[in-house]
Amino acid sequence: MNDLMREKILRNLESNSRIDLHDLSVMLGVEEAMVANEVAQMEKEHIICGYTTLINWDNTSKEIVTALIEVKVTPQRGIGFDSIADRISKFPEVTSCYLMSGGFDFAVFIEGKSMKEVARFVFDKLSTLDYILSTATHFVLKKYKDHGVDLYEEKKDERMLVSA
Structure with a gap:
């Protein structure tokens, strides 16, 4: 598999580590076995070092x-x-x-x-x-942003408008 395809796999996993390999293969237009083998190889090479959940x-x-x-x-x-x-x-x-x-x-x-x-x-x-x-x-x-994810939600002003 070429470097561009590896990068696409990595970018997708980085933004959603829970993505199903079947869905990823469909998105990338390649066979699921090919994606699974590549992910396993990148884990073996310590390119993919783990899968975590970002908690606010x-x-x-x-x-x-x-x-x-x-x-x-x-x-x-x-x-x-x-x-x-x-x-x-x-x-x-x-x-x-x-x-x-x-x-x-x-x-x-x-x-x-x-x-x-x-x-x-x-x-x-x-x-x-x-x-x-x-x-x-x-x-x-x-924390406003962590690992590329926005954590801060701007609070809406819920005050009532008072007019004279």
Whole structure:
């Protein structure tokens, strides 16, 4: 299968991971077995890394605190950035970890039940690692868009018009 067809499969799965392979094959005009084999191959090659559900926790009764932590490190000889990222990523609180350019080395996203829990993670777990120079924690106050999906619905003004 060519790269263009692979990209079309990936784009469709990215926007709707629950799409039925039969429906996808009809949309793309190819046989279902061909799509199924290609998806399996891309999973094997670690191009498709998983299937997730995007949840807007603000619309539930569960309180979730999300934070972005800027992390500066001192890479040690023989360890490098990949090893440090692997260590940080193993914490269950960490939802994403990225090597960055600019003023800090890593952007680490975490989730917790409260701001105190997030602070405790930074204080007790992250900052105690030998190679961590400094951290700066930024709490997400409101999500408007996540993974390409608009989460914010503009509230309609339901006030009655008063005329004189």
